[in-house]
Amino acid sequence: MLTDLTFTVSPQEAGTRLDAALLARCPTSSRAFCRHAVEAGRVRVNGRPGLKGGKLRAEDIVQVQRLKERADNRVQPDAAVPVDLVFADEALLAFNKPAGIAVQPLSSDERGTLMNGAVARFPELAALGDQPLMAGALHRIDTETSGLVLAARTVQAFAALRAQFAAQTVEKRYLAVVEGHVAVPGRLAHDLAHHPGLDFCRMVDARSLAGPVRRLHAETAYRPLGFIGPSTLLEVTIFTGVTHQIRCQLALGGWPIVNDILYGARPVAGCARHLLHALAARFTHPVSGRPCCIEAPAPEAFRPMSEGERTRGAPGALTAPSAM
Structure with a gap:
């Protein structure tokens, strides 16, 4: 401490x-x-x-000065945090997290995160998970990323679902708006590593680093869905779970996510986030054993332009900050 x-x-x-x-x-x-x-x-x-x-x-x-981790390090309820619940049953909860709030607090004194709001509505979450401050959440997405976050409601469901995440059998789909026009689908494979020392929060191609580093293999598939002005809306599927995987790999491919300054994108005036949304997850239900797919609707900013809008020279959803 x-x-x-x-x-x-x-x-x-x-x-x-x-x-x-x-x-x-x-x-x-x-x-x-x-x-x-x-x-x-x-x-x-x-x-x-x-x-x-x-x-x-x-x-x-x-x-x-005077910073100590409390012995009771559980997530505290915060009813002021809005919770967009997209699925609930006896074993599982699914939330559509807005951009701009974190999934979990960094200390038990912090409020305002998704799981603070979730614990206020579902108190049983506070005692679940292998990390107290995750409160049953099964995975994280970045603060600026919107979309699907799954949480378990029972010890048994948490163990079963975490095993699926660890085995990389959970299929996760995202929407990403990237700079430039992407014409054909493809697949990216890299060994990624944390940038050492001065910028450890950023991932890089491990081949660019000298000396021994911890290499994390990442695979990402993408396909274009349409255009938003000078940018492309991609559906992205990831088969691994590396930090910043989509953000880093798309940038390495030459298509940084719009407004993702950390990975080299140009700043967009009036846009307070990078344009990445966790759309869906496909997995085996921990109780029924049946295939399960849950989706979190995307904000309007992820709507591709129609042919008519392109013909009229319409700016597209990308220029509507209120939709982001």
Whole structure:
């Protein structure tokens, strides 16, 4: 845990991100917890609030104040969070998460995430899962990504569904709006790795890194569904579950997701998110044993333009921030 820590940045740490330096100094804390410490304003650099992505300089003084992980580290209910429930039975819940909120909190003091809202409506979730702050959620999607999130309602259902995720038998489909026109379907396969040190939140092609790295194999299939102005709407199916898999692989293929600045896309004025939506998941139901497919409807921003709209030169849904 982090608590009342003060240290001076060494020459070897110069240029390191603040959250990465905290993780190196406090190996018993999680990466997410170190990021939360910075975001919560509990970390100061030379007397000023630190920035999560800020780079440190030699001789900087870093102070971490009164930040402790509670013994009861469960997700707390927050009825103010709207919950869009798209499926529910005795074993399973499925939510359509809006862009802009996280799936789970980073500490038990945090509110405003999807699972805070879910626990307020389904209190049994708080005691489920192999990580207390997941509250029965079976997987994560990025904060800026909208769409389907599955959660188990019983211990048995959680174990059965987690086994399917671990075995990579859950088929996950997404919608992505990418820069440029993609004419034909295809499939991407890469070994990905976390960018070392200064930018560990970004994934890269492992071949671009020198030295030994942990390689994570990722496979993604895509097919074009239509055009939205100068961009293409893709249906994307992933067969593995690597962090930022779709975002990184599409960028490596030359088609970054619209407004995904982290992976090289151009910023879009008035668009507060990257255009990626978790559309559907296909799996075996943990109780009935039958095939099950659940979908989460996509926002209007993911609607391809009709031929008439293209002929009239209509801007398409991409330019309607209210739909994003």
